[in-house]
Amino acid sequence: MPRFILFVRATEWSETGAPGEPAMYEAMTTFNESMANAGIVLQRGEGLRPSFHDGRRVVYNDNDKPTIEKGPFPANELVSGFWIIKVKDVEEAVGWAAKAPFGKGHVTEVRRIADNEDFGDELTPEVRAREETLRAELEKRE
Numbered sequence: 001m002p003r004f005i006l007f008v009r010a011t012e013w014s015e016t017g018a019p020g021e022p023a024m025y026e027a028m029t030t031f032n033e034s035m036a037n038a039g040i041v042l043q044r045g046e047g048l049r050p051s052f053h054d055g056r057r058v059v060y061n062d063n064d065k066p067t068i069e070k071g072p073f074p075a076n077e078l079v080s081g082f083w084i085i086k087v088k089d090v091e092e093a094v095g096w097a098a099k100a101p102f103g104k105g106h107v108t109e110v111r112r113i114a115d116n117e118d119f120g121d122e123l124t125p126e127v128r129a130r131e132e133t134l135r136a137e138l139e140k141r142e
Contacts, residue, residue, distance in 0.1 A: 002112055003042060003086050004093040008100075009107040010051075010078035017050040027101035035085065035096060043084035051078055084113070 028045065035041045049055070055071025087093050090112060097108040116128050123131070 001086050001088055002090075002115070003084060004090070005111050005113055006083045006085065006093070006097050006100075007079045007109040007111065008047075008081035008102075009109060010075045010080040011105060012075050014080040015050045015052070015072065015075045015078065017053065024101070031099065031101050032083075034099070035083065040085045040087050040096065041083065042086050043082070045081060045083045047081040048079060050080075 032041075032045050036044070051071030051073040053071075055073060057069040057071075057073065059067040059069060061067060085093060085096060087096065090110065093110045093112075097110050100106075100108055102108065116123055116131055
């Protein structure tokens with residue numbers, strides 16, 4: 001089954017760092033539990049700190065040395081949280097994203113995570129084997 005990442009887009013409010021209401025945390029925990037009970041969660045929902053709190057961008061230039069930019073960054077360019085789920089198709093992933101307890105103005109982006117076969121012949125058998133070994137080793141750490 002394919003894996004999807006559900007990106008929660010940042011808002012002006014999420015970038016303030018202000019705590020939410022208890023009811024918001026209750027609703028989000030209930031939603032997380034429903035996904036866990038359905039057996040689809042690979043990485044539970046994680047919120048990200050606002051970009052002014054240790055947010056950095058590494059910008060790659062034509063030379064060998066990237067430029068480091070310090071936050072804050074515009075909210076419309078940011079992600080404020082995510083889930084990684086494993087479901088049968090994009091429609092099921094969108095269905096779960098639509099159940100998230102967000103209000104007006106919030107956006108959740110659904111993206112399929114690429115697997116080795118998505119890279120075709122450009123991913124040589126040697127590199128493919130190395131990637132699969134690395135994935136297996138990392139899964140043991142969880």
